[in-house]
Amino acid sequence: MAAPTAARRPAPIRGILTPHMVPLDGHGRINEAELRRYVEWLIAKGVHGLYPNGSTGEFTRFSVEERRRIIKIVCEQAAGRVPVLAGAAEADVRATIAACEAYHDYGARAVAIVSPFYYRLSPASVYAYFREIALHSPIDVTLYNIPMFASPIDLPTIRRLAELERIVGIKDSSGDLPQMMRMIQAIRPLRPDFAFLTGWELVLVPMLLAGCDGGTHASSGVVPELTKQIYDLTVAGDVAEAFRLQYRLLDLFDPIFAAGDFPEGFRLAAGLRGFDFGQGRQPLMPEQREQLEAAGREIGRQLAAAGYAREPADR
Numbered sequence: 001m002a003a004p005t006a007a008r009r010p011a012p013i014r015g016i017l018t019p020h021m022v023p024l025d026g027h028g029r030i031n032e033a034e035l036r037r038y039v040e041w042l043i044a045k046g047v048h049g050l051y052p053n054g055s056t057g058e059f060t061r062f063s064v065e066e067r068r069r070i071i072k073i074v075c076e077q078a079a080g081r082v083p084v085l086a087g088a089a090e091a092d093v094r095a096t097i098a099a100c101e102a103y104h105d106y107g108a109r110a111v112a113i114v115s116p117f118y119y120r121l122s123p124a125s126v127y128a129y130f131r132e133i134a135l136h137s138p139i140d141v142t143l144y145n146i147p148m149f150a151s152p153i154d155l156p157t158i159r160r161l162a163e164l165e166r167i168v169g170i171k172d173s174s175g176d177l178p179q180m181m182r183m184i185q186a187i188r189p190l191r192p193d194f195a196f197l198t199g200w201e202l203v204l205v206p207m208l209l210a211g212c213d214g215g216t217h218a219s220s221g222v223v224p225e226l227t228k229q230i231y232d233l234t235v236a237g238d239v240a241e242a243f244r245l246q247y248r249l250l251d252l253f254d255p256i257f258a259a260g261d262f263p264e265g266f267r268l269a270a271g272l273r274g275f276d277f278g279q280g281r282q283p284l285m286p287e288q289r290e291q292l293e294a295a296g297r298e299i300g301r302q303l304a305a306a307g308y309a310r311e312p313a314d315r
Helices: 032-044 064-076 092-107 124-134 155-161 177-187 201-210 224-236 237-259 264-271 285-306
Strands: 016-020 086-089 110-114 141-145 167-172 195-198
Touching: 016 224, 016 285, 032 064, 064 092, 064 237, 086 092, 086 155, 092 110, 092 124, 110 167, 124 155, 124 167, 124 237, 124 264, 167 177, 167 264, 177 195, 177 201, 201 224, 201 237, 224 237, 237 285
Parallel strands: 086 110, 110 141, 141 167, 167 195
Antiparallel strands: none
16 A cells, blocks of 8 residues: 655645534525635634534535535635644535535535444445545545444554545544554554554543544534644643643533533533524423523633633624
């Protein structure tokens, strides 16, 4: 397995790429102005990249046309200042390849694709799915392993897929540190350019120390300055300070994650930083809304105590 020619490749994917949420207006439609303002804020806070249409972005709750519109807005607003890793998972391989083509035209750096969901597939079928995409996609592909929502991508399959030039990395949201180490050990000697991203912020420092290139974390859409600082400190070798901030992130993450069904708590918490995300598309019972309101008061106190206050509106 040979590494792709360096001259043919854009810069490797590194750092904190935020899997961000989508603001909705009072009619449940995409609030483009607020989405652009939110993207601008994330970039100003120093995130290394943007990841629209991920699990945190509730991609399954938007239509195909809406998903494309989201990517187009984000690519336009980013304007090449940071790379866009676009979630491109659709229900079948042809639709996914069509999304890859559209997002390439919009200017995304790469796409992230989860294994086909709903059906539990064998490793052979998972390999065949990603191979078909890799052979026909005009844009680089990162695998997205999230076993809680989709067919897992096991290590032998990842090893085989890494032989395909178009596949340039993996985002793993299992939080399994030994598994990440096994992936790095198996693939990096043969593909030094292959990007390893962790999707589980609670082990960001250990993952970076093990050799990860960065992460995509829901909490970076709430406290982007904190997740970036953890990354920067770890890369610089200040592990003690990085771990101190890792524990701060842990204290913030737990109540946000527990506030409601994922990703309601993160929508709520990002709103507490000064954005109008509106009401999500998942209907809620009155008691759920009361629970979110109570959680919001506590999360707001914790954000303020940690120094992450509500930002002034700039519309």
